[in-house]
Amino acid sequence: MAQNKELNKLRLAFEQTPGAIFILDKNFRFEYVNPGFEKLSGYIKEELINKTVAELFYDEEVHKSREKLVECMLKGEKWDGELLTHNKNGNHYWANTVASPYKDENNNIKGYIIVQHDITDRKKMETALRESEQKYRELAEMLPQTVYEMDLEGYQTYLNRAGIEAFRYNSSPIGRYAFDFIAPEDHARMRENMLRSIKDQDFTAGNEYTGVRDDGSRFPIIIYGSPISEKGEIVGTRGIIIDISERKAMENAILESEKKYRTVIDNASDGIVITQEGKLMFLNKSMYEMMQYEESEILGTSYYDMVVPEDHQIMVEFHKRRMAGENFTSLYRSRFIRKDGKIINVELNARTSDYNGSPAAFIIIRDISDRVKIENELQIAKTKLEKLNNQLEKRVKESSESLTEARTQLINLQKENLQSQFDVLKQQVNPHFLFNSLNVLTSLIKLEPDLAEKFSEQLSKVYRYVLENKDNELVDLQTELNFLDAYIFLLNIRFVNKLKVNINIPEARRNDQIIPLAMQLLIENAIKHNTMSKSEPLHINIFIDENNMLNIVNNLQERPSQLASTGVGLKNILNRYQLLGITEPVFRKTTSEFIAQVPLVITDSNVLNS
Structure with missing residues (x-):
């Protein structure tokens, strides 16, 4: 009587547990199923009792999963593992399964008690995680940039194809010390940045270092990294390494170009000025010499202070048209006032430019005082020659009236020859x-x-x-x-x-x-x-x-x-x-x-x- 009472308690416990429990006889026929198993399998108790597991739950895929379980059960051993099976509708599901034999007083196997918990959702998540990891790896392998992962001690746990090529590895990079491939002078700074990223649990926004290839050659790189978290703990870092050799070469080329540009400007024989909002923002050496000023005396003053007053208006008009983007002849003449008060003739070639991020005028100025003097002298000589020529024409005309037609033609021919x-x-x-x-x-x-x-x-x-x-x-x-x-x-x-x-x-x-x-x-x-x-x-x-x-x-x-x-x-x-x-x-x-x-x-x- 007491034994039956205990069995009833045990049965009641089976009935109330959310897990799936069923009992098989030694021939693998169902003797008992609890409601949890009915819900999990989709069968009701009457459909299961006295039926074998193979009759209801056998297919090729399930069979492979069950081989180890059956082997242990036949030996009378306990089995604990993950089992793939299917429900009444044919849908497969995974169950965390514990199978234990129960025996009679002579230690003979009478049957088996199996407890199952549905882990299908967990298995799906694991599968999705594996697929995601696989996609990540495939994407990383396709990227042209270096993708790396390393543990907290600084040893590499992953490096993609582009990284192997960039650092010219002769052997597998896995397990190698990552700092060996960074210039020693950058180690302290890189370690500091990594510790900060791990502490803040945030990515680094890009730090520049000098990379060292496996053959010892160096090249500039920039690293974007972030910590790797597993189950709430930081286990390492991963990131992208970009080779910035081309960018650095371009930066150096720009610096070299600017240096050459500065050399040309400083050594130009013509004066060069940059004006902004009417003020002198830059003058080269030749301009200071032309105007006889020191830098402290003229830099920052009004550009128009150098120009004779009668040329101010035309200068202002040219400046407005140039700043408005109008395309017109930029070569013109003016007169400048030197520090000693002497007026010089200049030729200006102006262009619109940019200075410190704002529109400016870039002006090349040439002292043409000697040229203007020669031009004036030539103009005077031309005037005199034209006057003499007019007088000669008048005399020829007067003389031609008294000569015959043949003599007139001869004189005209000589005159034209002389003119030619x-x-x-x-x-x-x-x-x-x-x-x-x-x-x-x-x-x-x-x-x-x-x-x-x-x-x-x-x-x-x-x-x-x-x-x-x-x-x-x-x-x-x-x-x-x-x-x-x-x-x-x-x-x-x-x-x-x-x-x-x-x-x-x-x-x-x-x-x-x-x-x-x-x-x-x-x-x-x-x-x-x-x-x-x-x-x-x-x-x-x-x-x-x-x-x-x-x-x-x-x-x-x-x-x-x-x-x-x-x-x-x-x-x-x-x-x-x-x-x-x-x-x-x-x-x-x-x-x-x-x-x-x-x-x-x-x-x-x-x-x-x-």
Whole structure:
């Protein structure tokens, strides 16, 4: 009676427990199931009693999971583990299972008591965690940056493919001391950053170190790291290492460029200033010397204090237009007042720039006082010559009225010849060209002596040609082109990357003849009447067309001029061809080009084919 009472208590306990409990006989037939197992399996008690486990719960997948359990039960041993099975609907589930045999008084196995707890959700989480870990590993392996993990002692527990390549490992990196691959001088700082990250349980926002490859070579890196937490405890750190060699190279290149830029600015022969809101923010050495001020006397003062009062308004207007982004000719003249009160003539080339993050004006200033003096003297000489020429014309006119028609024609011819020679002389000895060339030569002597020597040689070739051919009516194209090479060399030094001259004349035609200096006069004419810059260079093309005319063609970028052109260069060429009595040159302008067509004298027939 007491035994039955104890069994009832035990049965009641089985009925009340939330876990699944069932009892099998020695043939694995169900003798008892509690409500917990009914709920877990989906079967009711009546469907299970006297049925074998194999009848209701067997499939290939379950069988594999149950092999070890059955082996232990047959031996009469207790088994504790995770078991895969399925419910009535065929859905698989995992159960934490403890199976124990119960025996009779003779120690024979009578059956088995099995207790199960559903761990399906936990197994799903473990599977999801494994899959997530696998995805993380796959992603880490695909990344072009180094991904690492290390324990709290600093030993590597993971390094992706990119890291192995970046640090040039010759063997497995796992288990190696991570600090061996950081420059010794960075160890203390890296350890401090790691401890701070672990203490704060936060990622480091990127620290720069010097990495050391397995072969001993060094390279700059930046590390982003964060602590690894498992079950609420910090077990190590993981992060990304980025090779910043290219960025560092760019930074060094920028610093080197800035250094070279500063050297050019400091050694420039022209004055250079930067103004912001009308104040002088920077002056180079040449500007201080030009204005005879010390830095403390002028830096930060008004830019307009240097300018003569009558030029203030035009300066302000130019500044407003420039700051508004208007595109206009930036080369202009003004007059500055030196510290000693002397007024000097200057030429300014201004551009909009940026200084300390705000708009500013970058201005190159050249003292052209000597040039202006020469120009004034030339203007006076020109006026006198024009007066003499007018008087000569008047006398010729008066004399011609008393001569016969033949004598009148002869006098006119002589007069035109004289005028042509005069114009040729003016073009041959161009003071402005000589002044600019000497000015360039002066700068080259300071900065590039070797180039200055070559420049001097080419300049002498130009003037030697002028002297040797000033009395010739015609020269062959090859001789003229040799001269033109020297002349273009001088122009390219003066107008760096602003002038493009393309000569396309076949070798077979280079014995044809042309009047001396014709091409030089037309190139000089194009430069005089057009603007040019590096972004919008002046293009000049020279070629022979199907009518045996030498074409000199330039694109139109007309320079605004306050003085009307005299056209003396083109008139000179026209008059000289008229004196030869051959086909005259043609000059015409389209909307985009100025075209000059000059006749050639063919050597084999000595006639002009136009």
